[in-house]
Amino acid sequence: MRALTWHGKHDVRMDTVPDPQIVNPRDAIIKITSTAICGSDLHLYDSMIPSMEKGDILGHEFMGEVVETGPGSTLRKGQRVVVPFVIACGKCFHCEKQQFSGCENSNPSDTQDLGEIAYGAPMTGLFGYSHMTGGYAGGQAEYVRVPYSDVGPIVIPDGLEDDKVLFLSDILPTGWMAAENCQIEPGDTVAVWGCGPVGLFAIQSALIQGAHKVIAIDHHPHRLELARSLGARVLNYHDVKVREALMAMTGGIGPDACIDAVGMESHGFSIDNVVDAVKVATRIGTDRAHVLREVLMACRTGGRVSVPGVYGGMGDKIPIGALMEKGLQIRTGQTHVQKYLRPLLDLIGEGVIDTTFLISHRLPLESAPDGYKMFKENQNEVTKVVLKPDWQKEAA
Amino acid sequence: MSEETIGRALQSDAPLTAAVHQRDVAHEIAEERGWHEAALVGRTVTVNRPRAELYAFWRDFRNLARFMESVESITPSDDRRWRWVVKAPAGKTVAWDSVITDEVDNELLAWESVEGADIKNFGRVEFRDGPPGRGTEVTATIVYEPPGGDLGKLIAKLFQKEPKIQARRELRRFKQLMETGEISTAKTTNAAPQG
Ligand SMILES: NC(=O)c1ccc[n+]([C@@H]2O[C@H](COP(=O)([O-])OP(=O)(O)OC[C@H]3O[C@@H](n4cnc5c(N)ncnc54)[C@H](O)[C@@H]3O)[C@@H](O)[C@H]2O)c1
Ligand SMILES: [Zn+2]
Ligand SMILES: [Zn+2]
Numbered sequence: 152m153r154a155l156t157w158h159g160k161h162d163v164r165m166d167t168v169p170d171p172q173i174v175n176p177r178d179a180i181i182k183i184t185s186t187a188i189c190g191s192d193l194h195l196y197d198s199m200i201p202s203m204e205k206g207d208i209l210g211h212e213f214m215g216e217v218v219e220t221g222p223g224s225t226l227r228k229g230q231r232v233v234v235p236f237v238i239a240c241g242k243c244f245h246c247e248k249q250q251f252s253g254c255e256n257s258n259p260s261d262t263q264d265l266g267e268i269a270y271g272a273p274m275t276g277l278f279g280y281s282h283m284t285g286g287y288a289g290g291q292a293e294y295v296r297v298p299y300s301d302v303g304p305i306v307i308p309d310g311l312e313d314d315k316v317l318f319l320s321d322i323l324p325t326g327w328m329a330a331e332n333c334q335i336e337p338g339d340t341v342a343v344w345g346c347g348p349v350g351l352f353a354i355q356s357a358l359i360q361g362a363h364k365v366i367a368i369d370h371h372p373h374r375l376e377l378a379r380s381l382g383a384r385v386l387n388y389h390d391v392k393v394r395e396a397l398m399a400m401t402g403g404i405g406p407d408a409c410i411d412a413v414g415m416e417s418h419g420f421s422i423d424n425v426v427d428a429v430k431v432a433t434r435i436g437t438d439r440a441h442v443l444r445e446v447l448m449a450c451r452t453g454g455r456v457s458v459p460g461v462y463g464g465m466g467d468k469i470p471i472g473a474l475m476e477k478g479l480q481i482r483t484g485q486t487h488v489q490k491y492l493r494p495l496l497d498l499i500g501e502g503v504i505d506t507t508f509l510i511s512h513r514l515p516l517e518s519a520p521d522g523y524k525m526f527k528e529n530q531n532e533v534t535k536v537v538l539k540p541d542w543q544k545e546a547a
Numbered sequence: 548m549s550e551e552t553i554g555r556a557l558q559s560d561a562p563l564t565a566a567v568h569q570r571d572v573a574h575e576i577a578e579e580r581g582w583h584e585a586a587l588v589g590r591t592v593t594v595n596r597p598r599a600e601l602y603a604f605w606r607d608f609r610n611l612a613r614f615m616e617s618v619e620s621i622t623p624s625d626d627r628r629w630r631w632v633v634k635a636p637a638g639k640t641v642a643w644d645s646v647i648t649d650e651v652d653n654e655l656l657a658w659e660s661v662e663g664a665d666i667k668n669f670g671r672v673e674f675r676d677g678p679p680g681r682g683t684e685v686t687a688t689i690v691y692e693p694p695g696g697d698l699g700k701l702i703a704k705l706f707q708k709e710p711k712i713q714a715r716r717e718l719r720r721f722k723q724l725m726e727t728g729e730i731s732t733a734k735t736t737n738a739a740p741q742g
Contacts, residue, residue, distance in 0.1 A: 171735040176728065223728065240727045244595050244681060259731040260719040264712060276731065286733040296735050299727070 153540070154208045154292035155519040160198035161527075163209065163520050171288065171296035176223035179300035181234060185313040186213035186290045188522050188536045189321060190347050191461070195281070196523050202265065202282040211236035211278040212320040213290025214313060217304075225301040232304035234297055235488035236321040238276035238287060241302030251275075252485035257298065258285040275485070291519055293540045305492040308500070315499055317537065318352070318506045324491035325459050326352025326412075330360050332457035332482035333408035340364040342397055342406035342449065343383070344442045346374035348509055348535060349459055350412035354383045357410075359503060366400060368393055371531040377508065394449045405451035413442040414460030440466045447473045458483035509535045515542035573690070582667060582692040588714040589688035596725045598674045598683045602653045604725065605672055614720035614730060617713070629658070641665060667692040687718060 156166045171180055189212050194200050214233040217226045226232065238257040239246050245253035257276030258266070265283045266274035276298075279289020288295060297304060307316050330353050333341055341357045343350050346369035354365050358381070367378035368386045375385040386396050397406055442460065447470045450456055456479050474481070498504040511534045514522050522536040566572050569587055577585035594601055604610050608621040608629045619632045619640055627647040632640050643664035649657035649671075659669035668691035675684045720730050 169736050169738075172737055174732055174734050174737055175730075240723075240731075242595060242726045243722075244593065247595070256723045256727050256731055259733055260716040260723070262733075263716075263719060276733075285731075288733070288735050298729075298731065 152293040153516065154288075155210065155516070155538075156205075157195055157203055157207045157209055158205050161196060163196060163523055165517055165519060166206070168206075168208065168292075171294050173219055173221045174296065175298060176221045177299050177301055178221040179217055179224045179226050179297045179304070180219035181213075181215040181232065181290075181295050181297055181304070182218045183213050183215040183290055183293060183295060183516075183540050184231070185215070185317045186210050186292075186516070186538050186540075187317060187320075188212075188291070188519070188526055188538070190349075191280070192523070193527055196527060200281045200283075202262075202286075204282060204286070207279070207281075207286070208288040208292050209279045210289030210291030210295075211280055212317065212322070213278075213295065214307070214317050214320065215290075215295075217300075218294070220300065223301060226304065226306070231307040231309075233307060233316055233319045233492070234278070234290065234295075234304045235319075235324075235492065236278055236280075237303075237485060237488045238278065238285065238298055239302060239489055240299050241489075246302070249487055249490045251487040251489040262286055277485075291516065291538060293516070303489060305496060307496070311500065314507045314510060314537065315505075316496065318348070318509070319488075319492055319495055319499075321486070321488065322348040323352050323495055323504070323506055324488045325349050325486040326354075327356040327491055327495060328486050329353040329410050329412060329457050329459040330356035330362075332459075333357065333360075333362075333410065333455050335360045335362050335408065337361060338363045339407040340366065340401050341408045341410065342366045342368065342446075343378075343410045343412055344368045344446060345412035345414075345460065346371065346378045346385075347412065347530075350410070351377055351381065351509060351534075352506075353410050353412050353457075353459065354378055354381050355504065357408075358382050359498070364400075366397060366406065373531045374534065377534065380508070393445055397449050401451070405449055406454065407451055408455040408457065409446040409450045411442050411446050411456070411458045411460045415439055415462045415464070440469055444468070444470055447479065450477065450479055452477040454479055456481045459486070461485075510537050512536045513542075514538055515544050516540040517544040576690055577692070580667070580692075583695070584693055585690055586693050586710060587688070587690050588711045589686065590715045590718050591684055591686040592718045592722050593677055593682050593684050594722050594725050595682035598676055599653045601683050601685060601725060602656070602674050605656060605674075606650070614724050615717045616720075628661075643668075645669075666694055685718070685721075687714070689714065 152170045153165055154168050155163055157163055192209055195209055217228050217230045217232060220226050237252045239251035239254035240256040243255040245255060252275050254275045258273055262282050262285050263273035274284050276285035276287055278287050326349055335357060339362050341362045343353050346367050354367055357365050365383040367383040368388055369375050370387055370389045375387060379385050386393060446456055511532060514536060516538045519538050526533045526536050573585040573587045612618045612620050617634050619634050622630050624630055628644060630644050632642045635641050643666060644661045645658045646661055648659045655673050657671040660667050670689040672687045677684050723730050
């Protein structure tokens with residue numbers, strides 16, 4: 152089959168690789184119909200994530216048709232499914248508590264050590280995201296092997312086209328959980344740092360969950376425009392002092408809840424410093440925690456802080472006093488995607504949530520390397536690239 | 548391992564493998580046994596399955612080959628005596644017999660290599676109920692005399708991975724198999740791995 156493979160910094164290629172097969176009883180094989188490039192994929196592209204190997208297939212936002220099932224799968228051939236980016240067994244303690252991104256079993260035994268050393272607990276398996284999270288082949292390909300297919304994938308009813316449901320795989324539940332972690336109450340103002348896909352879906356979700364007002368912060372004009380069209384007030388951090396603006400817009404109190412949808416360095420998942428820390432315990436790197444600092448300082452006393460943005464290493468000069476003295480609450484984590492699939496699919500079906508506004512570009516899978524380049528070079532306009540394996544390159 | 552060693556090593560309510568001075572513990576064990584040296588590996592893992600089920604699985608030692616990567620087979624000579632065949636480089640194997648030295652139904656299993664084994668070793672696995680509704684805490688401990696000479700070199704090659712790392716990886720596979728019915732893998736085909 153054809154697949155987008157990683158070969159090094161700014162070097163991703165379309166390669167011909169062996170078709171995936173059923174390996175374990177609960178597996179299914181999915182024929183991909185739509186797959187997206189995520190902001191997090193750019194960090195693989197920029198070669199900032201350790202434990203990548205040449206030839207790794209990327210992609211963790213994908214959906215398609217079931218073409219093969221193992222004896223333990225509950226799926227049937229021909230069903231259309233969206234697959235969560237988090238791989239979860241459904242049987243361990245964390246899965247039973249619906250904390251799917253804490254699944255203890257999905258990361259194969261031999262690739263659990265690095266996370267255990269870096270964080271005190273192994274990381275959970277993820278599709279297409281380095282060997283630290285399992286080394287699973289991703290979905291920017293014609294086919295993908297999906298483990299625990301009786302637990303993860305959600306069957307999509309006929310009539311809901313791919314573009315409407317694809318983002319159930321990652322960014323829509325991530326935005327939703329980010330808002331849920333704000334425990335929104337009537338009258339609340341929620342401030343959202345970052346208007347990438349995660350921030351935009353967090354804005355949409357916060358309003359659905361009852362926020363009185365949402366204030367969005369970024370510097371890309373087009374992204375701020377999208378935030379405004381969703382119903383947010385916007386702040387361009389190049390033009391205003393963010394904390395002062397927020398205080399002025401909240402009667403001098405500060406936002407009731409704050410969402411960091413940026414992460415440690417604009418976006419991504421840079422854990423190179425973690426690896427340094429593992430290798431040389433005395434040379435500890437630090438994440439760029441600028442947004443997290445701003446969030447802790449801006450949030451009102453007794454407010455809630457939600458951190459979907461990814462941090463991977465050590466934080467330096469985090470205003471821990473603001474956290475304690477103001478009695479803030481923090482919630483964070485990789486998204487428990489499986490938990491949100493059904494309710495969010497229902498909201499999409501009812502027309503309450505629309506996700507298609509986000510898609511700025513559609514390309515054939517064969518043009519995936521161009522998609523990465525575009526996405527990297529023009530964040531303002533390129534908000535989401537969706538790849539279609541059955542589109543011919545010429546037709547594009 | 549004798550109660551005496553455990554007593555001297557630990558004044559905490561934690562498994563032996565958590566001892567700060569693990570080297571001292573290993574040293575005392577070696578002295579007790581008259582070994583030139585002892586290596587101690589082990590770890591506690593929670594498995595979200597009933598205690599009796601895990602005990603029964605382990606008590607049939609043949610099953611261990613399903614999750615222990617380096618073990619080719621474990622076959623019974625009789626109910627208390629088992630033959631271990633362990634993979635070595637270049638298609639070779641190392642084998643020894645072990646006997647069960649202690650067993651308490653659904654709680655404890657201990658075994659030890661018999662006189663004349665190339666690699667002297669003993670092991671112990673304990674099964675305790677976790678907090679209500681939280682499965683079973685399994686503590687496995689293996690102690691062995693690192694062999695010298697040619698065999699030592701062979702074993703060093705065999706355990707290219709540090710035995711400690713090896714042990715925790717085996718226990719994770721045990722947990723995966725018992726909880727999910729499978730051993731997790733990122734492989735995409737059934738082809739034999741290269742190299
Ligand atoms: N928790 C999860 O499970 C999960 C899932 C998906 C993505 N993520 C993470 O969420 C974060 C956002 O993802 P994304 O795809 O939307 O990324 P993105 O890079 O597309 O968006 C980040 C946005 O933040 C803006 N930004 C940068 N610095 C800022 C600042 N100081 N103040 C305000 N805005 C600023 C950027 O201009 C950009 O528009 C990333 O860290 C990503 O890895 C987490
Ligand atoms: Zn993503
Ligand atoms: Zn699990």
